[in-house]
Amino acid sequence: MAKDNFVSQIADIETDFPQWYTDVVIKTKLVDYGPVKGTMVIRPYGYAIWEHIRSELDRRFREMGVENAYFPMLIPMSFLTKEAEHVEGFAPEVAVVTHAGGAKLEEPLVVRPTSETIIGHMFGKWVESWRDLPLRQNQWCNVMRWEKTTRPFLRTSEFLWQEGHSVFATGEEAEAATQQMLACYAEFCKEVLCMPVLTGRKTEKEKFAGAVATYGMEAMMHDGKSLQAGTTHYMGQNFAKAFEIQFTGREGTLQYGYTMSYGVSTRLIGALIMTHGDARGLVLPPPVAPYEVVIVPIAMKKEGVLDACRALADRLKQAGVRVLVDDSDNSPGWKFNEWEMKGVPLRIELGPRDIEQAKMTVMRRDTLEKTELPLGSAEEGVSALIKDICASLYRRAEARMQTRIVNAGSLDELLRAVDGGNFVRAGWCGERACEDKVKEFAQATARVIDEREDMPTCVCCGKKAKHTVFFARAY
Amino acid sequence: MAKDNFVSQIADIETDFPQWYTDVVIKTKLVDYGPVKGTMVIRPYGYAIWEHIRSELDRRFREMGVENAYFPMLIPMSFLTKEAEHVEGFAPEVAVVTHAGGAKLEEPLVVRPTSETIIGHMFGKWVESWRDLPLRQNQWCNVMRWEKTTRPFLRTSEFLWQEGHSVFATGEEAEAATQQMLACYAEFCKEVLCMPVLTGRKTEKEKFAGAVATYGMEAMMHDGKSLQAGTTHYMGQNFAKAFEIQFTGREGTLQYGYTMSYGVSTRLIGALIMTHGDARGLVLPPPVAPYEVVIVPIAMKKEGVLDACRALADRLKQAGVRVLVDDSDNSPGWKFNEWEMKGVPLRIELGPRDIEQAKMTVMRRDTLEKTELPLGSAEEGVSALIKDICASLYRRAEARMQTRIVNAGSLDELLRAVDGGNFVRAGWCGERACEDKVKEFAQATARVIDEREDMPTCVCCGKKAKHTVFFARAY
Numbered sequence: 021m022a023k024d025n026f027v028s029q030i031a032d033i034e035t036d037f038p039q040w041y042t043d044v045v046i047k048t049k050l051v052d053y054g055p056v057k058g059t060m061v062i063r064p065y066g067y068a069i070w071e072h073i074r075s076e077l078d079r080r081f082r083e084m085g086v087e088n089a090y091f092p093m094l095i096p097m098s099f100l101t102k103e104a105e106h107v108e109g110f111a112p113e114v115a116v117v118t119h120a121g122g123a124k125l126e127e128p129l130v131v132r133p134t135s136e137t138i139i140g141h142m143f144g145k146w147v148e149s150w151r152d153l154p155l156r157q158n159q160w161c162n163v164m165r166w167e168k169t170t171r172p173f174l175r176t177s178e179f180l181w182q183e184g185h186s187v188f189a190t191g192e193e194a195e196a197a198t199q200q201m202l203a204c205y206a207e208f209c210k211e212v213l214c215m216p217v218l219t220g221r222k223t224e225k226e227k228f229a230g231a232v233a234t235y236g237m238e239a240m241m242h243d244g245k246s247l248q249a250g251t252t253h254y255m256g257q258n259f260a261k262a263f264e265i266q267f268t269g270r271e272g273t274l275q276y277g278y279t280m281s282y283g284v285s286t287r288l289i290g291a292l293i294m295t296h297g298d299a300r301g302l303v304l305p306p307p308v309a310p311y312e313v314v315i316v317p318i319a320m321k322k323e324g325v326l327d328a329c330r331a332l333a334d335r336l337k338q339a340g341v342r343v344l345v346d347d348s349d350n351s352p353g354w355k356f357n358e359w360e361m362k363g364v365p366l367r368i369e370l371g372p373r374d375i376e377q378a379k380m381t382v383m384r385r386d387t388l389e390k391t392e393l394p395l396g397s398a399e400e401g402v403s404a405l406i407k408d409i410c411a412s413l414y415r416r417a418e419a420r421m422q423t424r425i426v427n428a429g430s431l432d433e434l435l436r437a438v439d440g441g442n443f444v445r446a447g448w449c450g451e452r453a454c455e456d457k458v459k460e461f462a463q464a465t466a467r468v469i470d471e472r473e474d475m476p477t478c479v480c481c482g483k484k485a486k487h488t489v490f491f492a493r494a495y
Numbered sequence: 496m497a498k499d500n501f502v503s504q505i506a507d508i509e510t511d512f513p514q515w516y517t518d519v520v521i522k523t524k525l526v527d528y529g530p531v532k533g534t535m536v537i538r539p540y541g542y543a544i545w546e547h548i549r550s551e552l553d554r555r556f557r558e559m560g561v562e563n564a565y566f567p568m569l570i571p572m573s574f575l576t577k578e579a580e581h582v583e584g585f586a587p588e589v590a591v592v593t594h595a596g597g598a599k600l601e602e603p604l605v606v607r608p609t610s611e612t613i614i615g616h617m618f619g620k621w622v623e624s625w626r627d628l629p630l631r632q633n634q635w636c637n638v639m640r641w642e643k644t645t646r647p648f649l650r651t652s653e654f655l656w657q658e659g660h661s662v663f664a665t666g667e668e669a670e671a672a673t674q675q676m677l678a679c680y681a682e683f684c685k686e687v688l689c690m691p692v693l694t695g696r697k698t699e700k701e702k703f704a705g706a707v708a709t710y711g712m713e714a715m716m717h718d719g720k721s722l723q724a725g726t727t728h729y730m731g732q733n734f735a736k737a738f739e740i741q742f743t744g745r746e747g748t749l750q751y752g753y754t755m756s757y758g759v760s761t762r763l764i765g766a767l768i769m770t771h772g773d774a775r776g777l778v779l780p781p782p783v784a785p786y787e788v789v790i791v792p793i794a795m796k797k798e799g800v801l802d803a804c805r806a807l808a809d810r811l812k813q814a815g816v817r818v819l820v821d822d823s824d825n826s827p828g829w830k831f832n833e834w835e836m837k838g839v840p841l842r843i844e845l846g847p848r849d850i851e852q853a854k855m856t857v858m859r860r861d862t863l864e865k866t867e868l869p870l871g872s873a874e875e876g877v878s879a880l881i882k883d884i885c886a887s888l889y890r891r892a893e894a895r896m897q898t899r900i901v902n903a904g905s906l907d908e909l910l911r912a913v914d915g916g917n918f919v920r921a922g923w924c925g926e927r928a929c930e931d932k933v934k935e936f937a938q939a940t941a942r943v944i945d946e947r948e949d950m951p952t953c954v955c956c957g958k959k960a961k962h963t964v965f966f967a968r969a970y
Contacts, residue, residue, distance in 0.1 A: 052617065054567040055574070056604060061617055064562035064632065071563065087539035088546065092529040092653055093637055094590070099530070112597050115569070117606065120590035120652075121641030129531060131592065131606075142527065142536055157539065162568055162637065166596030177595075178567055 030361070033299050037243045041171070041294060044301050048362045050289070051172040058170040058177035062286065065362065066173075068310035069289050070180060074160060076212045076307065077182065077284070080204055086156045086184055091138050093161070094129040099137040102262040106136065109229020113165045115177070131164040136230065136255070136281060139185045140263030147277060149268045150189055154197075158184040163285075173290030174247070174495050181285035187265055187277040191256060194278035195233075198254040201282045202235045205250045213292045214305040214413035215239050216421055217249055218443070218490055220468030225455055228281075232256035238467040238490065240421040241294035244441025246467050246492035249291050252282035290495075295417050296386075302363025303385055305413055306406045313343040313402060314364045316355045318371025320347065328375045332368070332398055339399040341406070360385060365409050366402060386413055425490075427475065434479055434491060435462040443467070443492045447475030447485030454480035464491040505836070508774050512718045516646070516769060519776050523837045525764070526647040533645040533652035537761065540837070541648075543785035544764050545655060549635060551687045551782065552657065552759070555679055561631045561659055566613050568636070569604040574612035577737040581611065584704020588640045590652070606639040611705065611730070611756060614660045615738030622752060624743045625664055629672075633659040638760075648765030649722075649970050656760035662740055662752040666731060669753035670708075673729040676757045677710045680725045688767045689780040689888035690714050691896055692724055693918070693965055695943030700930055703756075707731035713942045713965065715896040716769035719916025721942050721967035724766050727757035765970075770892050771861075777838025778860055780888055781881045788818040788877060789839045791830045793846025795822065803850045807843070807873055814874040816881070835860060840884050841877060861888055900965075902950065909954055909966060910937040918942070918967045922950030922960030929955035939966040 030047065031039035045051050050066030053059070062070065078088070094117060100107045115131040118124060132138065139157070147155060160182045170176050184201065188194040202219050209215045217237035227234035231253040238246045259265070260276040269275055296303040306312045313336060317329045329345045336343045344364075346355050352369070359367055369381040380398065383390045386409050393401035424442045428434040437444045444464065448454060455466055457480050470488040478485050505522065506514035520526050525541030528534070537545065553563070569592060575582045590606040593599060607613065614632070622630060635657045645651050659676065663669040677694050684690045692712035702709035706728040713721045734740070735751040744750055771778040781787045788811060792804045804820045811818045819839075821830050827844070834842055844856040855873065858865045861884050868876035899917045903909040912919045919939065923929060930941055932955050945963040953960050 052620070055571055055613065055616055056567060056569050059567035059569065061567065062565040064564050067562075067564050070565075087542075089539050089542050090537040090545075090655060092531060092534035092536065093639075094531050094534065094653065096530055115592045115595035115604075117590045118593045119603075121643070122587050128594075129590075138530065141530055145527070164568075168596070178569065180565060 030299075030301055033242065033297065040297070041290075044293060044297060044361075045172050048302050050293075050302075053172070056177070058167060060172045060176045060178075062180070065310055066289060069292075069304070069308045070286055072308040073212070073288055074182070077208055078160075080208060081158055081184065084156070084200075084204065085154075086158045086186075088159065089157045090159050090161065091135055091142065093132050095132055095135070095138045097128045097130055099141060100130060102137065103230045103258055105258075106230035110134070110165075113167065115164050115166055132161075133163055133165045134281075134283070135159070135163075135183055136185065136259055136279075137263070140259045140265060140279070143185070143187055143277075143279075144264040144266070147187055147265050147267050150270050153267060153277065154186055154188045154193065156184065156186040158182055171290075173286055173293070179286045181283050183281060183283040185279065185281045187260070187279050189267065189269065189277065191278045194256075194280045195254045198233070198235060198252045198280045198282070201252045201280075202237065202250075205252070205282070205284060206237055209237065209239065209249060210414060212305070212307045213288065213295075214307075214410050214417065215249075215292060215295045216414065216418040218421075218468055220470060220490070222251070222468060223455060223466045223489070225452055226466060228253040230255065230258055232258065236468050238492070238494075239291050239295055240417070240424060240443060240492075241291070241495065242297060243294075244424055244438075244443070244493075246443065246490075246494040247287070247291050247294065248467070248494065249288060250282070250284035253280060255279040255281065296413055297363070301361035303413070304363035304365060306365045306410055309342070309363070309365055311342050311344045311364050312406055313341055313366045313368060314355075314359045315343060315345045315368045315370060316352050316359070317345070317347065318352055318369050318374070322372050324375060325370065325372060329370050332370060332380070332395070335398060336402060339403065341399075341402055366405055368402075384409055386416075428479055429475075429477070431458065431461050431480060434458065434464065438462050438464045438491070438493050443490050445470060445475060445488055446479035446491055447477050448487050448489045449478035449481055449483045450486035451478075451481070454478055458491055462491070464493050466490070467492050467494060505774075505776055508717065508772065515772070519768060519772060519836075520647050523777055525768075525777075528647070531652070533642055535647045535651045535653075537655070540785055541764060544767075544779070544783045545761055547783040548687070548763055549657070552683055553635075555683060556633055556659065559631070559675075559679065560629075561633045561661075563634065564632045565634050565636065566610055566617065568607050570607055570610070570613045572603045572605055574616060575605060577612060578705045578733055580733075581705035585609070585640075588642065590639050590641055607636075608638055608640045609756075609758070610634070610638075610658055611660065611734055612738070615734045615740060615754070618660070618662055618752075618754075619739040619741070622662055622740050622742050625745050628664045628742060628752065629661055629668065631659070631661040633657055646765075648761055648768070654761050656758050658756060658758040660754065660756045662735070662754050664742065664744065664752065666753045669731075669755045670729045673708070673710060673727045673755045673757070676727045676755075677712065677725075680727070680757070680759060681712050684712065684714070684724060685889060687780070687782045688763065688770070689782075689885050689892065690724075690767060690770045691889060691893040693896075693943055695945060695965070697726070697943060698930060698941045698964070700927055701941060703728045705730065705733055707733065711943050713967070713969075714766050714770055715892070715899065715918060715967075716766070716970065717772060718769075719899055719913075719918070719968075721918065721965075721969040722762070722766050722769065723942070723969065724763060725757070725759035728755060730754040730756065771888055772838070776836035778888070779838035779840060781840045781885055784817070784838065784840050786817050786819045786839050787881055788816055788841045788843060789830075789834045790818065790820045790843045790845060791827050791834070792820070792822065793827055793844050793849070797847050799850060800845065800847060804845050807845060807855070807870070810873060811877060814878065816874075816877060841880055843877075859884055861891075903954055903966075904950075904952070906933065906936050906955060909933065909939065913937050913939045913966070913968050918965050920945060920950060920963055921954035921966055922952050923962050923964045924953035924956055924958045925961035926953075926956070929953055933966060937966070939968050941965070942967050942969060
């Protein structure tokens with residue numbers, strides 16, 4: 021690959037954000053388009069981010085008593101129809117296996133768009149007594165939803181995710197677990213993706229097909245649009261009744277369980293790109309960056325330089341830092357550009373003069389600030405900077421979101437606000453017609469219901485508001 | 496679940512090994528049958544084993560420079576046909592998506608039975624120059640092969656695996672990598688599964704569809720049958736030519752790369768069960784056991800017992816041991832049976848008298864031997880025992896395999912030997928007709944070609960032998 025090919029232009033982030041996104045994800049080799057329309061290949065640089073997301077979330081799930089398992093990908097079509105709303109929501113976008121092993125199947129099989137039905141079926145088989153509850157299982161897997169308009173990470177026909185499914189003896193426990201998992205997700209977004217989110221209940225229109233209540237977390241992207249970053253669903257007894265998840269209670273009576281589910285996907289990678297990225301490309305949050313530090317040797321051919329770089333890398337690795345020495349033939353300037361575009365949180369430059377003076381030059385990607393640090397305490401220096409980058413990325417995103425949440429009392433105000441790249445807080449009467457009208461008028465949807473109820477009248481019909489809702493244009 | 500249900504009978508391992516296997520995998524909750532014929536649900540106790548296998552192998556791959564990625568699951572049917580042998584081998588067993596998003600697809604899509612074609616397509620896009628080589632990527636994913644006769648872990652329509660795919664500039668490098676990965680697999684089997692394997696090249700008949708050469712590792716199961724535990728494939732330029740994987744060499748000419756691939760699957764779980772299991776059920780190798788140690792409190796209600804058990808568990812966890820305190824309401828005897836069936840490597844019994852005497856009773860699952868160890872040095876005692884269990888499991892399996900490899904000079908000798916549950920070493924002329932005849936006569940197949948060539952005549956036709964081959968009945 022020719023050098024001048026690599027550090028090519030990315031579209032301007034302010035004037036053409038959609039193209040900026042496409043340029044960034046493709047040129048930094050996070051992802052590529054698959055041969056089938058709407059599919060993506062997650063390349064090593066992108067997959068490493070997913071692996072960090074997975075291991076960080078997985079640890080949190082385990083601490084909450086969740087166990088991992090794996091359920092079959094193909095679901096009998098008849099399962100989907102057992103829960104009326106569920107089939108209505110998912111049937112239009114499933115991929116269907118009709119032939120296998122050289123013959124037509126008796127019953128078509130659906131590639132899972134989500135696994136409530138097949139997991140409900142198995143839970144119905146496994147749950148017998150109150151002693152088996154709560155039952156909390158999770159799987160990391162691929163799912164498929166046939167989408168018309170697709171974009172890498174944000175919306176693709178196949179994507180990777182985790183889906184957790186639990187059964188509880190009471191509705192209170194299941195509902196509490198639904199909110200607890202939402203809080204877990206939000207904390208994860210803050211601590212691992214350095215990304216603030218708004219959390220809250222979804223409206224009836226926006227809820228999961230088959231749920232009693234859906235809760236979501238929404239993040240504000242660079243362009244002021246909202247991205248749904250994860251959802252948790254309280255199912256009541258809907259799926260328990262459809263799949264006979266029954267248990268004998270302490271008092272000896274047979275009763276239906278209460279279920280809940282929750283999921284986040286490779287979409288989170290899109291979210292962090294559009295939250296932190298800047299004109300030069302990716303800005304990766306350190307906890308999920310494939311490399312937290314890249315060391316660029318200066319005057320690499322000079323004796324001792326590469327050795328010093330490698331020795332420094334070894335020390336940082338010992339200290340638990342993910343570090344790469346870029347010993348390729350490219351010039352330092354080329355390497356600077358490349359790793360800036362690829363969003364590595366810290367760049368260390370180390371040359372003969374640095375080595376002589378026992379120092380190193382460090383550039384942080386978030387602010388592009390350069391500082392000199394003593395080589396002798398590189399571990400402490402680097403780890404303090406990484407910590408600061410995390411805090412600073414979060415602060416910056418949080419400040420942007422807070423200054424871009426505005427209240428609106430009328431549809432015109434709402435439209436102006438979303439046109440200006442804001443989230444809008446507005447009163448809502450609770451009627452679907454008003455929600456639809458907001459969508460039609462301003463291309464904005466109800467993202468989540470705010471816990472505060474301080475907007476007195478519906479932004480659409482002017483009647484008494486039932487809730488205060490965050491409206492936004494959304495990915 | 497009633498107590499007497501749980502510790503139910505397992506079929507006799509010596510007289511009905513197939514039923515023993517089914518009983519063990521179902522009753523220990525490793526796995527359950529999925530609703531679609533031939534599918535399995537991997538339950539948490541089984542999935543934890545897979546997670547250990549994955550993390551141990553993944554670490555080894557990374558050390559060899561392999562990067563993880565993720566490729567789309569649906570492959571255009573036309574891709575399969577680009578490599579003539581490949582389509583012949585896999586077309587009969589693929590599952591096909593014909594409809595998606597509510598409409599019939601223009602081209603049917605195949606659920607990946609393996610990903611040589613789609614990865615070849617992407618590699619063809621990515622590889623441009625010798626600087627891009629070697630290219631080594633791996634994915635952990637689900638694959639699907641529609642099988643007529645299925646058994647949990649051993650043969651199911653969907654299974655989990657890893658598939659590694661690499662491109663090299665020369666055939667020598669690709670061929671060397673194929674053998675190097677086989678050695679990596681064999682070492683993994685020894686160190687992590689405590690399972691000896693025979694390794695070697697496969698015959699033309701047994702090789703991967705589209706490969707120049709396939710190498711395999713074979714393990715001897717309890718019943719003397721062989722199980723193919725993993726394979727590596729040298730493809731030459733077959734897939735490079737089919738998918739235009741071309742690079743500009745150092746000297747400036749455009750040339751085709753050489754590819755290789757390798758894979759192991761959830762089948763390894765079946766292999767370790769049938770290698771180490773005994774009349775009482777599972778015997779899990781410590782490196783992949785969900786719990787290495789279970790602590791059973793004796794006289795649990797007595798003051799201080801449960802606290803002492805938990806304190807001991809905390810100490811062992813600190814020392815990196817995976818440990819569970821069974822504080823359920825069941826009797827100690829019931830717990831002993833349960834955890835023996837579930838194959839936990841070490842059981843610690845701790846009761847009031849033990850605590851008083853600052854000792855603990857330890858039973859190792861492999862030999863069922865009980866010993867007393869001082870509580871004060873529990874960490875050292877437990878870790879020494881775990882190490883010894885690993886060595887002892889391997890030794891036992893290795894001894895069984897070695898005593899059950901016999902040489903045969905005629906078809907009758909070969910038949911008697913495999914009837915007796917042996918692997919057979921025999922000369923082979925290299926002709927497919929003789930290989931087929933051995934299969935027909937003794938239901939034994941050529942597992943791998945031995946490196947030694949000490950059998951002078953073909954076991955079938957009596958002509959000069961080209962190779963010495965391991966024949967066996969196989970799963």
